[in-house]
Amino acid sequence: MATQSTKFNPRLEIRKLTGSLYVGLFILCVLVGVVGLATLLISVLVDGLPSLTLNFLTTKSTSRFAEQSGVLSAMAGTAWIMFWTALFTVPVGVGAAVYLEEYAAKNKFTNFIEVNIANLAGVPSIVYGLLGLAVFVQYLSLGRSILAAGLTLSLLVLPIVILASREAIRAVPWSHREAAYGLGATQWEVVRSVVLPAAVPGIATGTILALSRAIGEAAPIVVIAAVVFITFVPATPLDRFTVLPVQIYNWVNRPQPEFQGLAAAGIIVLLVMLLSMNAAAVYIRNRFQKRSEE
Numbered sequence: 001m002a003t004q005s006t007k008f009n010p011r012l013e014i015r016k017l018t019g020s021l022y023v024g025l026f027i028l029c030v031l032v033g034v035v036g037l038a039t040l041l042i043s044v045l046v047d048g049l050p051s052l053t054l055n056f057l058t059t060k061s062t063s064r065f066a067e068q069s070g071v072l073s074a075m076a077g078t079a080w081i082m083f084w085t086a087l088f089t090v091p092v093g094v095g096a097a098v099y100l101e102e103y104a105a106k107n108k109f110t111n112f113i114e115v116n117i118a119n120l121a122g123v124p125s126i127v128y129g130l131l132g133l134a135v136f137v138q139y140l141s142l143g144r145s146i147l148a149a150g151l152t153l154s155l156l157v158l159p160i161v162i163l164a165s166r167e168a169i170r171a172v173p174w175s176h177r178e179a180a181y182g183l184g185a186t187q188w189e190v191v192r193s194v195v196l197p198a199a200v201p202g203i204a205t206g207t208i209l210a211l212s213r214a215i216g217e218a219a220p221i222v223v224i225a226a227v228v229f230i231t232f233v234p235a236t237p238l239d240r241f242t243v244l245p246v247q248i249y250n251w252v253n254r255p256q257p258e259f260q261g262l263a264a265a266g267i268i269v270l271l272v273m274l275l276s277m278n279a280a281a282v283y284i285r286n287r288f289q290k291r292s293e294e
Contacts (some may be wrong), residue, residue: 078252161210167206168200248266
């Protein structure tokens with residue numbers, strides 16, 4: 001035993017040292033990311049907070065004077081886009097997930113669909129923008145409108161919503177379904193009354209996070225809407241529009257330093273909207289989890 005102990009101890013020390021080195025390396029990687037993110041946030045706050053006024057939030061944009069430019073048109077366009085994106089994405093995505101998990105037979109056709117959904121989730125967003133330009137803007141003659149942009153972003157986030165919803169439905173214990181079937185419930189009653197209520201936290205979280213991705217996408221919107229200044233608040237789904245990422249891009253390209261401050265203020269508004277949506281996802285998940293535990 002003593003001989004084995006003396007042979008084992010040097011290797012144990014080496015493993016401890018190696019483990020400590022890897023832990024230090026991982027902590028360094030985390031610090032690099034955190035420090036970089038903190039630096040960007042501090043820079044944005046320092047440049048943007050002076051321009052973040054009530055007048056900035058309630059004024060339409062102009063292309064000539066920074067002091068007369070605001071973010072109202074972009075905020076309204078973003079809200080419109082998110083409304084139509086959610087309206088098209090949620091029922092289709094959740095319905096597709098329910099069908100694939102609860103009704104579809106496991107065969108080559110469904111396997112083909114599942115593989116394509118997973119692949120579509122990784123397609124670059126600019127490809128969806130070109131698809132939306134060809135199908136919604138030109139073929140369906142919707143023009144460069146809010147409706148065309150909403151449909152395009154729906155295609156972008158639909159695979160993510162389907163995958164998240166399927167995972168949430170799959171996480172519901174099969175014993176819950178068996179108990180409902182044992183009480184004489186039909187398959188649709190089981191899905192409606194047992195599976196979906198238990199899967200709501202995961203579905204809602206995945207959906208809101210997918211919409212959070214859509215709200216920050218600039219490439220598809222640039223293709224659909226073009227890089228233009230909108231000096232009015234869109235009122236109908238067929239109106240021209242701009243969104244926060246495009247508006248920020250316009251301000252960044254301006255040579256005047258005042259517009260750089262407006263761009264930083266627009267970034268702050270966009271971050272607040274993103275963090276609000278993420279906070280809503282956490283709140284919905286926790287609320288429904290507590291309800292299901294009760």
